[in-house]
Amino acid sequence: EPEVTQTPSHQVTQMGQEVILRCVPISNHLYFYWYRQILGQKVEFLVSFYNNEISEKSEIFDDQFSVERPDGSNFTLKIRSTKLEDSAMYFCASRGASGRHKNIQYFGAGTRLSVL
Amino acid sequence: AQTVTQSQPEMSVQEAETVTLSCTYDTSESDYYLFWYKQPPSRQMILVIRQEAYKQQNATENRFSVNFQKAAKSFSLKISDSQLGDAAMYFCAYRSATSGTYKYIFGTGTRLKVLA
Numbered sequence: 001e002p003e004v005t006q007t008p009s010h011q012v013t014q015m016g017q018e019v020i021l022r023c024v025p026i027s028n029h030l031y032f033y034w035y036r037q038i039l040g041q042k043v044e045f046l047v048s049f050y051n052n053e054i055s056e057k058s059e060i061f062d063d064q065f066s067v068e069r070p071d072g073s074n075f076t077l078k079i080r081s082t083k084l085e086d087s088a089m090y091f092c093a094s095r096g097a098s099g100r101h102k103n104i105q106y107f108g109a110g111t112r113l114s115v116l
Numbered sequence: 117a118q119t120v121t122q123s124q125p126e127m128s129v130q131e132a133e134t135v136t137l138s139c140t141y142d143t144s145e146s147d148y149y150l151f152w153y154k155q156p157p158s159r160q161m162i163l164v165i166r167q168e169a170y171k172q173q174n175a176t177e178n179r180f181s182v183n184f185q186k187a188a189k190s191f192s193l194k195i196s197d198s199q200l201g202d203a204a205m206y207f208c209a210y211r212s213a214t215s216g217t218y219k220y221i222f223g224t225g226t227r228l229k230v231l232a
Contacts, residue, residue: 004160031218042120043207043222056217091161095218103149103211105220107161 002026006092006108013082014116021077021111023092032075033093033105034067036060043091049075082115089113118143120210122223129198130231136183137193137226139208147213150184150191151220155205164206167191169213195228203230 005024013019025032034046047057049067066078075094079086089112093105119142129135141150148169153161167175167184174182179196195202205227209220 009158033219035220035222040224042224043209043220045219045221048217048219056219058219103218104151104163104166105218106163107153109158109160 002106004092004094004106004108006090006111008111009109010112010114012114012116015084016081019079019082019113021079021090021092021113023075023077023094023108024073025075025092025094026096026106027073028096029094029106030097031055031095032067032069033095034077035091035093036088037091037110038085038088046077046090079113082113084115087113087115118145118148118210118212118221120208120221120223122206122208122226124226125224126227126229128229128231129195129202131198131200133198134194134196135198135228137195137206137208137228139191139193139223141189141191141208141210141221143189143210143212145212145214149211149213150182151209151211152180152182152191152193153207153209154202155207155225156201156203161207165193198230200230200232203228 007022032049037043047061048055089110091110092108150167152164155161165177183192205225207225208223
């Protein structure tokens, strides 16, 4: 069964450094999402992406964050200058455009980001 | 704004027994989707079951069923004949069907332990 793949599984970085979290969505999906979960808190929506544009973003997704689909397979989340409070599990998800599964998001296993 | 609450941080069940995980939500919308996702350790979130709010009939998927009480805004998950492989974090999620947003709103999750 197709899966959403996220790399790395764990990323450690120093405060102020840039990080790029990578995701390979399911191949025929057109809608892409990033969520994050700070330890002990809820999974929170960050951003949705369709047709090479951000379609929706939360208040968390400020100017320090950006997303990109640099080629036909990858979907990345970049944090320009990491802060301690960016430490969290980051989940990527993708969704198809049609069929009985079009309302279902498929998630990756997440990248744990630790900012020191 | 919509919220999702899972009041049980952790639950335990004996193998072969039945367990119910609770989820309540708050919304002023009449049309929406509700989901239960399962996340085994270090693995991706997998959809367990979903419910469309306009459907009165409770969704079932093999050993998994929901008790959807729209008026009470309750969406509990029942796992029958629990198996060791059911041990995971379970997330309840809400998605509007009317606002044009596809973002999920999650609860904090319930960690299910299955005892042999």
